[in-house]
Amino acid sequence: MDIVTFENVSKIYRIGEVDVAALLDVTLHIPRGAFTALVGPSGSGKTTALNLMGCLDRPSKGEVMVDGRQVDRLGRRESAAFRGEKLGFVFQDFNLLPVLTVFENVEYPLLMIRNLPRSQRKPAVDRVILAVGMSNQARKYPSQLSGGQKQRAAVARALVGEPALVLADEPTANLDGQTAQMVVDLMKRMRDEFGTTFVFSTHDPRIMKQAEVMFHLEDGRLLDGSSVIGEEHHD
Numbered sequence: 023m024d025i026v027t028f029e030n031v032s033k034i035y036r037i038g039e040v041d042v043a044a045l046l047d048v049t050l051h052i053p054r055g056a057f058t059a060l061v062g063p064s065g066s067g068k069t070t071a072l073n074l075m076g077c078l079d080r081p082s083k084g085e086v087m088v089d090g091r092q093v094d095r096l097g098r099r100e101s102a103a104f105r106g107e108k109l110g111f112v113f114q115d116f117n118l119l120p121v122l123t124v125f126e127n128v129e130y131p132l133l134m135i136r137n138l139p140r141s142q143r144k145p146a147v148d149r150v151i152l153a154v155g156m157s158n159q160a161r162k163y164p165s166q167l168s169g170g171q172k173q174r175a176a177v178a179r180a181l182v183g184e185p186a187l188v189l190a191d192e193p194t195a196n197l198d199g200q201t202a203q204m205v206v207d208l209m210k211r212m213r214d215e216f217g218t219t220f221v222f223s224t225h226d227p228r229i230m231k232q233a234e235v236m237f238h239l240e241d242g243r244l245l246d247g248s249s250v251i252g253e254e255h256h257d
């Protein structure tokens with residue numbers, strides 16, 4: 023089963039008298055477990071597509087399915103609940119809370135969204151922090167970490183609720199080449215270990231090459247030849 027499908031999805035923004043098509047009639051299918059890249063020039067619609075998959079926005083037209091649920095008409099409350107249960111997010115600028123330690127940042131979604139008791143939070147947090155290789159940094163604050171370490175902590179936070187899908191908007195944009203590669207390797211390993219589907223946008227050709235499925239956007243349209251590169255998808 024595909025984890026994400028877009029059927030004829032358009033997102034139109036009206037600015038004054040002018041309509042801007044951020045996405046235009048996009049149909050795409052993302053197989054479960056596929057390490058998936060969205061690529062294209064600035065303004066091509068990558069963030070818009072991620073926001074629709076992330077139930078942060080609704081399309082002007084078309085149908086969006088995520089993990090078997092039609093999400094394009096969910097209300098605020100329903101989409102928040104769906105995000106909390108099914109989705110994780112990784113951002114270009116990490117978005118860690120500066121006043122919380124790594125442990126507390128990773129714990130945050132379990133506390134604030136899932137409302138789990140500490141006895142359930144601690145083992146889940148320890149597990150993902152170990153998985154991303156940050157056990158020795160768990161008591162540090164974001165200001166005490168390198169960029170790569172911050173992004174590893176952010177990946178742990180995205181994974182702690184065992185989401186089906188992690189959406190990452192240019193997760194390596196603020197990292198040097200070697201660190202970017204480490205974060206990509208980490209996401210792939212997490213996919214293997216937890217079965218999570220990762221969908222990320224990127225401008226970096228070295229990162230694109232590692233995708234198993236790639237969608238190429240230009241001016242809000244999906245170009246022909248968007249590719250399924252590998253055959254090894256997890257069902």
Ligand SMILES: Nc1ncnc2c1ncn2[C@@H]1O[C@H](COP(=O)(O)OP(=O)(O)OP(=O)(O)O)[C@@H](O)[C@H]1O
Binds near residue numbers: 036043067
């Ligand atoms: N809230 C908004 N209001 C009006 N126009 C918007 C809005 N959000 C995005 N757009 C427009 O939609 C188009 C697609 O934007 P989007 O952010 O999805 O592109 P992108 O591929 O993610 O770009 P980048 O690589 O620069 O992040 C652009 O023309 C943008 O100006």
